[in-house]
Amino acid sequence: MTRLRELLFPLVAVLCAFAVGGVVVLLVGDSPLEVYKLLLGSAFSWPDGIGYTLFFATPLIFTGLAVAVALRGGLLNIGAEGQLYVAAFATAWVGIKLTGLPSLLLVPLCCLAAIGAGATWGAIPGLLKARFGSHEVINTIMLNFIAVALVGYLTQYDYRIPGDPIMESAPIGDNAHLARLGRFVPGLPERIPLNLAFLLALVASWLVYVLLWKTKWGYEIRATGQSPGAAEYGGISIRKEIVLTMAISGALAGMVGINEVLGYRYRYYDGFSDNYGFTGIAVALLGRNHPAGVLLAALLFAVLQRGGVPVDAFTQLVSKDIVQILQALVILFVAAEAMFRRKGWGRGKGASGTR
Amino acid sequence: MGKGERGERDALMGDIFTISLVFSTIRLATPLVWAAIGGLYSERSGVVNIALEGLMLAGAFTAAAVTFYAHSPWVGLAAASIAGAAVAFVLAVVCIRFEANEVVAGTGINILFLGLPAVLSGALFLSSGSTPQVPRDELLPTLSQIIPAAPQWRILTDVSAISLLALVVVGCTWYVLYRTPFGLRLRSVGENPEAADAAGIRVQRIRYAGVVLSGVLAGIGGAYLSIGQSSLFTRNMTAGRGFIALAALIFGKWRPVQTMLACLLFGFADAVTIQMQGVVKMPSGEDVPVQFIQMIPYLVTIIVLAGFIGQSRAPGALGVPYDKEA
Numbered sequence A: 001m002t003r004l005r006e007l008l009f010p011l012v013a014v015l016c017a018f019a020v021g022g023v024v025v026l027l028v029g030d031s032p033l034e035v036y037k038l039l040l041g042s043a044f045s046w047p048d049g050i051g052y053t054l055f056f057a058t059p060l061i062f063t064g065l066a067v068a069v070a071l072r073g074g075l076l077n078i079g080a081e082g083q084l085y086v087a088a089f090a091t092a093w094v095g096i097k098l099t100g101l102p103s104l105l106l107v108p109l110c111c112l113a114a115i116g117a118g119a120t121w122g123a124i125p126g127l128l129k130a131r132f133g134s135h136e137v138i139n140t141i142m143l144n145f146i147a148v149a150l151v152g153y154l155t156q157y158d159y160r161i162p163g164d165p166i167m168e169s170a171p172i173g174d175n176a177h178l179a180r181l182g183r184f185v186p187g188l189p190e191r192i193p194l195n196l197a198f199l200l201a202l203v204a205s206w207l208v209y210v211l212l213w214k215t216k217w218g219y220e221i222r223a224t225g226q227s228p229g230a231a232e233y234g235g236i237s238i239r240k241e242i243v244l245t246m247a248i249s250g251a252l253a254g255m256v257g258i259n260e261v262l263g264y265r266y267r268y269y270d271g272f273s274d275n276y277g278f279t280g281i282a283v284a285l286l287g288r289n290h291p292a293g294v295l296l297a298a299l300l301f302a303v304l305q306r307g308g309v310p311v312d313a314f315t316q317l318v319s320k321d322i323v324q325i326l327q328a329l330v331i332l333f334v335a336a337e338a339m340f341r342r343k344g345w346g347r348g349k350g351a352s353g354t355r
Numbered sequence B: 001m002g003k004g005e006r007g008e009r010d011a012l013m014g015d016i017f018t019i020s021l022v023f024s025t026i027r028l029a030t031p032l033v034w035a036a037i038g039g040l041y042s043e044r045s046g047v048v049n050i051a052l053e054g055l056m057l058a059g060a061f062t063a064a065a066v067t068f069y070a071h072s073p074w075v076g077l078a079a080a081s082i083a084g085a086a087v088a089f090v091l092a093v094v095c096i097r098f099e100a101n102e103v104v105a106g107t108g109i110n111i112l113f114l115g116l117p118a119v120l121s122g123a124l125f126l127s128s129g130s131t132p133q134v135p136r137d138e139l140l141p142t143l144s145q146i147i148p149a150a151p152q153w154r155i156l157t158d159v160s161a162i163s164l165l166a167l168v169v170v171g172c173t174w175y176v177l178y179r180t181p182f183g184l185r186l187r188s189v190g191e192n193p194e195a196a197d198a199a200g201i202r203v204q205r206i207r208y209a210g211v212v213l214s215g216v217l218a219g220i221g222g223a224y225l226s227i228g229q230s231s232l233f234t235r236n237m238t239a240g241r242g243f244i245a246l247a248a249l250i251f252g253k254w255r256p257v258q259t260m261l262a263c264l265l266f267g268f269a270d271a272v273t274i275q276m277q278g279v280v281k282m283p284s285g286e287d288v289p290v291q292f293i294q295m296i297p298y299l300v301t302i303i304v305l306a307g308f309i310g311q312s313r314a315p316g317a318l319g320v321p322y323d324k325e326a
Helices: A002-028 A032-044 A048-072 A080-097 A103-132 A136-159 A196-214 A216-226 A228-233 A238-254 A256-265 A276-286 A291-314 A322-335 A342-354 B006-016 B019-044 B052-070 B073-097 B102-125 B151-157 B161-179 B181-191 B193-198 B203-229 B241-251 B256-276 B290-294 B296-305
Strands: none
Touching: A002 A032, A002 A276, A002 A291, A002 A322, A002 B102, A032 A048, A032 A291, A032 A322, A048 A080, A048 A196, A048 A216, A048 A238, A048 A256, A048 A276, A048 A291, A080 A103, A080 A136, A080 A238, A080 A256, A080 A276, A103 A136, A103 A238, A103 A256, A103 B296, A136 B241, A136 B290, A136 B296, A196 A216, A196 A238, A196 A256, A196 A291, A216 A228, A216 A238, A228 A238, A238 A256, A276 A291, A276 A322, A276 B102, A291 A322, A322 B073, A322 B102, B019 B052, B019 B161, B019 B181, B019 B203, B019 B241, B019 B256, B052 B073, B052 B102, B052 B203, B052 B241, B073 B102, B073 B203, B161 B181, B161 B203, B161 B256, B181 B193, B181 B203, B193 B203, B203 B241, B241 B256, B241 B296, B256 B290, B256 B296, B290 B296
16 A cells, blocks of 8 residues: 555656646646647657657756665755766866876776765765754755856866857867767667766666665665664764765766766866756655656656757747746645645644634 | 056055945845845744745746836835745645645745746746846836935935845844744744644744745845846846855844844855956956855855854754644
């Protein structure tokens, strides 16, 4: 029964979000059916629809996993956005500095840079919480802004090609490129930026599953998340777990840099993230903080993102921003989970009755 | 500053630190004060308010759109505060009745108002993202437009009426918080809801009031951005101000006057950044990197939270839903 609810509840939340989103579309003066047909329909054509949808899903899988791991450890990582910016810049930095290395060495080094930078930026709020008890939510929010400013500064003053009007770094070396899947998959043109990072995202999902449910580390993370007091009593160092969890979370968010820099733009492009870090929160919540759920949720949001393009082009009034509205509604409905239990309404009514 | 001599440098410093810097500080701090004081009501009642950014955007968009149709900034301002209250009410229901994680729900509201104004403005004005320009004489007035003053006093009356109102609101908030029964209840509900409940205070009702008030004030802060400082709404025009307001609230230790001072400090940092651009050069002849000044509010917040500059203690029950039966 609870198993069924785990599966059913996200579906209900999504349907509710679509219903309210439909009302918005209706108020604006378009047909919800038409809009949803465009939103959901364009993702499944081959090769463009599927190729782009999987490409859009890649960063969301990483950030969704990042938020999910943190939540399993009892921490709310609002800082994936900052972590992925720092990581993407570090990826490009290695790709620019070490162009001489052979591909087999350079690509892993760049990936390590992404993971390491993300883990470091994620560990900072972990350390602050472990050492000073300051709340990770505020610190990760603040570190997002600091990351954007820091990386913006480095791009503008140190790594931009002089005279380039765009805020982007110099290109990384050819040896640092990650192959696009079009090279291996017949019928998938290489202009579609879907690349090996997508497979990495699948591997990362599996690894997160193994880590959380098959290892001692994962057990300790989950124990800390579920009941810090009991975990500490059981001999787990809460402080260590906080730092470790945030570092793993940051590392996962940082892997967005691999997809973006090594597989897509081949340089650091300032402001590239389309709110991936925040969408990751929606992905993790909808996916019930489970890697399999995260994959499905990331795919759903990627489908919507892909569908935003035809909505912009073919509807009279509604713009692709409807996607952001749907995302926000999903977050709100998932957060208000109690709404879907009878107890949720019952208590509210009962309480007002006694007032 | 190249080979700049001392006199030249002093002249440059004079260019930056002028009376206009004071006004620039006030202008930039005004929306922060409104939002931060709004956040104070919510957080002092025990409900985390990450949604200030979204509430400000709701106010900014509503103010610009309504003023465009109604041709009166005051109608626009009223509409903005109602919109802020309505959105905050939704947040309150999700957080208080359904006991949602307040940070998650706030994030949802923030994302909602990245998208909703764009869709609405697309439908209303056929331009996704921004509203049409409001004519100059229909913007929120400065004091000089309300009170006729001799030219030599212009310097004092050149601030927006909303800035002066912000000062009044800070004073009122101090009074309400520390000198009225409502303030006492608000604080007790945020510190120790069980005790408040035992004393006969309706915890949830007070919290609803706190969150809705935060929407009203943050909405007005947003309105000041779109129909005071600027003359139209543009996509994501708050650009993180809601979070800076949150930072100021923490830096100000959740107290009204200190919070206002923190807003002024952050506004000052912003004003200096703007005035320095293109005027001051580093010794090496490059522009001073504005990014480092932009970081100040955020760094200060982290340092304050870590307890390096005095203790900043959050309300005792901040972020803890209150369930009477539990």
